[in-house]
Every structure is written in structure tokens, then in C-alpha cells.
Amino acid sequence: MDIKKIISQMTLEEKLSMLGGRDGWHFYGVERLGIPDVRVCDGPHGVRVHREKAEEYDPATNFPTASALASTFNEDLLRLTGETIGKECRHYGIQVLLGPGVNGKRSPLAGRNFEYYSEDPYLSGKMAAAFINGVQSQKVGTSLKHYIANEQENSRLFISSKVDERTLHELYLTPFEMAIKEANPWTIMGSYNRINGVYGCENEHTLMNILKGQLKYDGLVVSDWGAVNDKIESHKHGLDIQMPGPVEITERLRQAVLSSEITMANLDDHVERCLRLNERVFKQGQTIDIDLDKNHKIAQEVARESIVLLKNDKILPLKKNSKVALIGRFADDQVRYNGGGSSWMKAYKIERPLEAISSRAKVIYAAAYDQEKTTPKLTQAALSAAANSKTVVFFTGTTASMESEGFDRSSINLPKQHLELLKKIHKVNPNIVVVLNNGAALDLREVLPYAKAVVEAWLLGSAAGEPIAEILFGEVNPSGKLSETFPLQLEHTPAYGNFPGLGDEIVYTEGLLTGYRHYDFRKLEVMAPFGFGLSYTSFKLSKPRLSKTVIEHDETVDIRFDVTNIGKREGSEVVQLYVKDKVSYLLRPEKELRGFKKVHLKVGETKTVTMTLGQRDFAYYVPHLGRFVVESGEFDLIIGTSSRDITSITPIQVNSPDKVRPHLTLEYPYTQWIRYPHEKTQVEKLIEMTHKPQWWEAEPPLSRWLNNLKHELNWSEEKLSEIKKMLMEEE
Numbered sequence: 054m055d056i057k058k059i060i061s062q063m064t065l066e067e068k069l070s071m072l073g074g075r076d077g078w079h080f081y082g083v084e085r086l087g088i089p090d091v092r093v094c095d096g097p098h099g100v101r102v103h104r105e106k107a108e109e110y111d112p113a114t115n116f117p118t119a120s121a122l123a124s125t126f127n128e129d130l131l132r133l134t135g136e137t138i139g140k141e142c143r144h145y146g147i148q149v150l151l152g153p154g155v156n157g158k159r160s161p162l163a164g165r166n167f168e169y170y171s172e173d174p175y176l177s178g179k180m181a182a183a184f185i186n187g188v189q190s191q192k193v194g195t196s197l198k199h200y201i202a203n204e205q206e207n208s209r210l211f212i213s214s215k216v217d218e219r220t221l222h223e224l225y226l227t228p229f230e231m232a233i234k235e236a237n238p239w240t241i242m243g244s245y246n247r248i249n250g251v252y253g254c255e256n257e258h259t260l261m262n263i264l265k266g267q268l269k270y271d272g273l274v275v276s277d278w279g280a281v282n283d284k285i286e287s288h289k290h291g292l293d294i295q296m297p298g299p300v301e302i303t304e305r306l307r308q309a310v311l312s313s314e315i316t317m318a319n320l321d322d323h324v325e326r327c328l329r330l331n332e333r334v335f336k337q338g339q340t341i342d343i344d345l346d347k348n349h350k351i352a353q354e355v356a357r358e359s360i361v362l363l364k365n366d367k368i369l370p371l372k373k374n375s376k377v378a379l380i381g382r383f384a385d386d387q388v389r390y391n392g393g394g395s396s397w398m399k400a401y402k403i404e405r406p407l408e409a410i411s412s413r414a415k416v417i418y419a420a421a422y423d424q425e426k427t428t429p430k431l432t433q434a435a436l437s438a439a440a441n442s443k444t445v446v447f448f449t450g451t452t453a454s455m456e457s458e459g460f461d462r463s464s465i466n467l468p469k470q471h472l473e474l475l476k477k478i479h480k481v482n483p484n485i486v487v488v489l490n491n492g493a494a495l496d497l498r499e500v501l502p503y504a505k506a507v508v509e510a511w512l513l514g515s516a517a518g519e520p521i522a523e524i525l526f527g528e529v530n531p532s533g534k535l536s537e538t539f540p541l542q543l544e545h546t547p548a549y550g551n552f553p554g555l556g557d558e559i560v561y562t563e564g565l566l567t568g569y570r571h572y573d574f575r576k577l578e579v580m581a582p583f584g585f586g587l588s589y590t591s592f593k594l595s596k597p598r599l600s601k602t603v604i605e606h607d608e609t610v611d612i613r614f615d616v617t618n619i620g621k622r623e624g625s626e627v628v629q630l631y632v633k634d635k636v637s638y639l640l641r642p643e644k645e646l647r648g649f650k651k652v653h654l655k656v657g658e659t660k661t662v663t664m665t666l667g668q669r670d671f672a673y674y675v676p677h678l679g680r681f682v683v684e685s686g687e688f689d690l691i692i693g694t695s696s697r698d699i700t701s702i703t704p705i706q707v708n709s710p711d712k713v714r715p716h717l718t719l720e721y722p723y724t725q726w727i728r729y730p731h732e733k734t735q736v737e738k739l740i741e742m743t744h745k746p747q748w749w750e751a752e753p754p755l756s757r758w759l760n761n762l763k764h765e766l767n768w769s770e771e772k773l774s775e776i777k778k779m780l781m782e783e784e
């Protein structure tokens with residue numbers, strides 16, 4: 054497609070029409086020039102296929118939600134998930150999938166946490182990149198969302214997220230940046246909220262300076278549905294398409310272009326991005342056939358690896374054909390497989406754990422509750438099932454009205470009546486396995502004392518019944534690891550007391566210290582750390598061997614170590630590499646994830662893992678320099694099987710010419726100036742000139758002493774400013 058030529062043939066009206074959707078789910082093409090419309094549909098855990106006319110949907114495969122997907126720590130599976138969803142999009146004639154989401158997790162209360170990968174930006178970035186590469190390998194576009202600082206649901210349409218530049222770059226931008234560099238999503242969705250006072254869809258700094266400038270993003274920026282506050286401001290500052298349509302071409306918009314308030318070059322850039330998307334997606338050609346049963350099996354494979362075993366007091370795996378009381382409707386007709394809101398979709402086939410478990414054991418089933426509520430009769434039946442069985446498998450979690458897009462959670466507790474029931478069951482049969490269905494961290498203080506095992510089964514998609522049963526009965530060895538920390542209690546969480554906030558501004562006061570960065574820094578105990586998950590076997594990690602023990606800032610280092618399965622079953626371990634900067638000018642977290650690998654091992658088998666670290670892995674963002682910087686010094690390379698199960702710490706020296714220090718002004722005292730060689734020389738020149746060294750031993754600002762000197766030595770104003778200029782001379 055000759056994009057430039059097409060643009061030159063387009064009328065102003067055709068160009069303007071491209072800036073808004075044709076309807077809720079189509080971007081405009083240019084009919085006259087044979088450029089078709091682009092059809093978009095929600096995701097990201099599967100495609101929500103709207104029939105063209107009615108509010109009806111076609112079936113598709115519903116994969117686990119993002120927090121579960123990230124718990125696989127398996128990039129290949131994420132790619133496969135993306136590829137499969139991409140194929141289903143092609144089958145249904147859909148050109149862009151609206152996902153994935155990579156917003157951060159300031160608080161476990163955030164309503165959409167289930168739809169975002171992780172509290173850690175590196176893990177989120179890797180997961181998003183693999184997923185996008187999968188979808189786009191099918192010539193189907195993605196829409197990486199929600200750009201940016203959209204970490205809550207309450208007040209999302211107007212709240213201003215006040216976030217400092219360093220936190221923005223290191224935590225919230227990193228997953229977008231990684232996904233752009235490693236997978237280049239063909240569209241990005243601008244968020245509803247404001248960022249430091251300016252709406253996400255009209256924010257010059259985040260859209261133009263960072264996204265299209267610094268990150269050189271060449272795709273299309275689409276607004277979240279209804280996120281445009283002012284059309285002109287949006288198109289002036291980087292938004293390409295306003296959704297949903299139909300969007301009227303207002304006289305104001307036309308005049309803005311005619312008067313060059315929006316320049317023709319700017320308008321053409323928007324159009325060029327629309328056409329580039331068109332060119333990319335229409336390479337997909339004819340629709341293709343799909344096999345939903347085969348895809349269902351792929352979703353099972355993903356679900357298996359998403360499950361995290363949180364506790365196992367020698368009760369799992371369960372014995373086949375044993376007597377099991379299966380309690381809770383989440384195992385049957387109220388199965389929790391997805392979160393609420395725009396990611397809801399029509400799942401092809403919803404597996405019920407009841408069926409899968411019944412095919413492996415003698416099950417006495419008790420419904421026990423209807424969503425959050427139980428009744429004396431339901432409780433009685435559950436207690437009698439428990440009393441008459443060897444083991445109890447109790448399904449609990451969040452209900453749809455507790456966890457969804459559109460609102461934040463009010464607590465991280467399980468439904469009160471579920472917990473009361475659990476305690477009662479414990480009295481009649483303490484052999485309890487709890488299976489959790491939830492999209493984000495929970496307070497488990499009232500679960501752990503009453504459960505011998507706890508299985509985190511997330512919102513696991515529509516193919517989850519079999520995978521849960523396979524884990525319970527030991528046909529599959531659990532290998533998922535938590536993509537977010539489970540705190541002991543809400544009061545320990547990073548943004549506690551400052552989430553979701555009142556008024557129209559939310560200040561990200563916790564800064565960089567979210568997730569494990571916060572718990573590590575404050576030395577808080579947690580219920581289950583980031584990266585944690587048990588297995589039915591055990592592993593041993595050797596001490597690492599480094600390719601170099603001293604590197605220059607622009608070199609890489611390889612870290613090699615062996616992982617051995619020393620238990621009695623085949624299984625997979627997720628090994629994790631964190632980096633700690635031992636001395637830094639600005640505060641840095643205790644450690645940060647910079648690599649991970651999932652290794653599958655037979656009994657007794659050993660495999661060697663290699664991870665490579667480069668410049669960015671040692672760097673942090675320095676606001677007054679406006680870029681990522683490596684500071685010379687010693688770093689620790691921390692290897693472990695969770696953020697708290699550390700197997701080795703190895704130092705490495707990194708040399709760098711970069712200096713991180715304050716931008717010294719004359720308001721800093723002598724004692725600060727002499728800490729830095731260049732400034733020291735400057736101030737020494739002054740001492741030499743004035744022969745007044747004794748003055749410089751004091752703490753007050755340099756400017757005060759300069760004024761004293763002026764009077765004492767009768768300097769003119771010109772002389773004083775000359776001297777000030779000399780002091781401030783750059784290196």
C-alpha cells in the first residue's frame with residue numbers, strides 16, 4: 054500500500070472521518086479508495102464476538118485472566134494463547150483485539166487487577182510482549198491498554214493520577230515500553246483518567262513526548278471507549294482515533310484544521326497511522342477455519358500452568374477413588390471463570406470442576422451457597438457431606454459482584470458466609486483442601502488455619518475443570534507462581550489509606566514501592582510472596598557462574614546455574630533473577646526482577662539455565678537527567694525460587710561514566726559542593742581568588758557567603774554575577 058499516495062488522494066472530509074469510529078466496533082476505512090473498515094472486538098482473555106446486528110455473541114475460547122496467565126511465568130504459553138486468540142479473531146473476521154492490559158497494581162483492591170498481569174513491570178512486559186507477538190503473528194492487531202496510570206476503577210473517568218516521572222518510567226511505563234520494543238502492538242489505547250492533571254487522551258507529555266517521541270511508537274493511538282474529553286485537544290496532542298463511533302465531524306474540528314490549529318502535517322500523521330494499521334491487518338486475507346475443541350485443549354494447557362499451590366500439609370495429591378465432599382457452587386453451575394466488564398465473552402464450553410472431580414473420586418456434592426450467601430439448609434447438607442467423606446474440597450473465592458471492571462473492591466476478604474461455613478466444616482472434618490477462584494490477592498488469615506492445602510485457581514477461563522482436578526489428584530504437578538504478593542492483611546498493602554482516594558486526584562505517594570518492592574523495603578511479613586508456588590517435587594539450584602565479575606555499563610553478563618529435580622516426581626520450577634543496587638544516589642528497591650525461566654525436569658534431571666543481563670537491567674530513571682542511568686558500583690545478583698526464597702547472592706561490579714547527583718545550585722552549602730570533583734575545583738578557584746578559606750567551612754548556602762564577600766571586598770554587581778557564572782560553569 055502506498056500510504057503517502059493514498060493520503061494525497063484523500064479529501065479533507067475523508068481524512069477527518071478517519072479520526073473517529075464508524076460505530077462501536079469499527080474504525081473507518083476510505084470507501085472511495087477501496088480501503089476497508091477495521092473491525093475491533095474486546096478481549097483480552099478471548100475474543101468477544103458481537104454479531105453484526107443483534108446484541109448476540111458467537112462462542113470463542115476463554116483463556117485464564119491475566120493475573121493467572123502471568124502466574125505461568127511461561128512466555129511460550131502466552132505466545133500460544135495469543136496465537137490461538139488471533140486465529141479465532143481471523144475466523145470471525147476481526148482485525149484488532151482490544152487487549153492486553155498492562156496497568157500496574159498499587160492496591161489489591163483495584164477492580165481490574167484480574168485483567169492485568171502483575172505487580173512487577175518486567176513480568177508484565179514479558180507476558181504482554183509474548184501475547185502480542187502471538188496475536189499479531191496471525192496478522193491480527195492488538196490494543197495495548199490503558200495508557201497510562203489507570204490503576205483504579207473508582208472515578209476512572211475524571212481522576213487525575215499524580216505520579217512522579219521516575220515512578221512513571223520505572224513502574225508504569227516499563228511494560229508498555231517492553232511490549233513496544235519486543236512486540237510493537239499495532240494500536241495502543243489511551244486511558245480515561247488524567248495524568249498529572251491532563252487527560253490520557255490529550256496528554257502531550259505521555260502521548261507525544263514519551264510514546265511517539267522517546268519510544269518512537271509507529272502504531273495508532275485509540276481512545277478508550279468514551280475517554281475523549283476534548284476532540285481538538287486530543288487530536289492536537291497525539292490521539293489518532295476517538296471511539297466509540299459514530300463520531301460526528303464537528304464544525305469546530307473542521308475549523309481547527311482550516312485554521313491550522315491542528316496542522317495538516319498532524320492530521321496526515323493520524324491518517325498515516327490509520328492506514329498503516331489497515332495495511333498491517335488486511336494482510337490476513339480470507340477468514341480461516343478454527344477447531345474450538347482443539348483450542349479448548351490449549352486453554353486447558355494454559356490453565357494447568359496457571360494454578361499456584363499455596364499450601365500443602367501432606368494432603369495433596371488426593372487418592373483416586375477416595376471419598377470426597379465437594380462443596381460450593383463455584384465447582385458447579387456458578388463456576389467463576391472470568392471477571393466482569395468489557396473482558397466478558399461468550400465462552401465456547403465451560404467445564405465444571407464437579408464433573409472432572411467426580412470422574413476421579415466418589416464425590417458427595419453440596420452446593421453450600423448461592424454466590425455469597427448460604428442458608429441453614431445448605432450449610433447442613435455441606436456439613437453432612439463433609440462428615441461422611443475422607444477429604445473435603447471447598448471451592449470459594451470472589452463473586453462477580455465483588456470483582457469487576459467499573460468499581461474497586463471494598464475489601465480483600467472472602468465472602469463472610471463462606472468463611473463461617475469453612476470453620477463449621479473444619480469441626481466435622483479437618484481434612485480440607487480449599488480451592489480459590491479470584492482475580493487478585495486475598496486476605497487468607499481466616500483460611501489457612503482451617504485448610505490443609507490451598508490451591509489458587511484464579512479466574513481460570515472456561516477450560517479449568519479438568520486442570521484443577523488433575524492438580525488435585527496429582528496427574529499434573531503444580532508449577533504456577535504468584536504474579537502478585539498476597540499480603541497478610543489489607544492494612545499492610547502499599548497504597549493502604551490512599552486508595553482509591555477522594556476527590557479528583559490520587560497521589561501515588563508510595564512511588565516505586567509497590568508489590569514486593571514495598572514488602573521488602575518495609576520488611577513486612579506476607580502471606581505468600583511474589584513468585585511463590587509449591588510443587589509435589591523439590592528442586593536444587595547450584596551457585597551461579599558469571600561470565601565476568603566486572604563489566605562496563607554497556608556490556609552484558611551471562612549468569613549460568615544448574616537446576617536439579619531432587620524429588621520423586623517430574624515437575625517444573627520457575628527460577629528468578631533479581632538485581633540489587635547496593636549503593637545508589639537515589640533510593641532503589643531492595644531488589645528487582647530482571648529475569649526468569651521455567652524449567653521442566655524429570656526426576657534426578659539437571660538442566661543449566663543461562664540468563665543475560667545488560668545495561669538497562671542495572672539502570673534506574675533519574676528525573677533531573679531525564680533518562681535511565683547506570684551508577685558505578687557493586688550490584689548483587691539474587692537468584693531464587695520466589696522473591697523470598699533466595700538460593701544465592703553473587704556480587705558483580707559495574708563501571709559506568711554516568712554520575713547521578715543533584716544539580717548543584719548556589720543554595721547548596723560549601724560542604725556539598727566539595728563532594729563533587731568539578732564543583733570542588735570551582736569553589737577552590739574562588740578561595741584562591743579571595744584568600745578567605747576559613748569561611749567555606751560553614752554550612753549555610755554558598756549564595757549567602759558570596760553576598761558577604763561582595764560587601765567585604767567591595768564587588769560590583771557585575772563582579773558578583775561573573776563569579777556566580779564561574780561557579781556554575783558546567784564541566
Ligand code: BGC
Pocket residue numbers: 095151198277278395
Ligand atoms: C474498557 C476497555 C474496553 C472498552 C471497549 C472500556 O470501558 O476500559 O478496556 O476495551 O471499554 O469495550
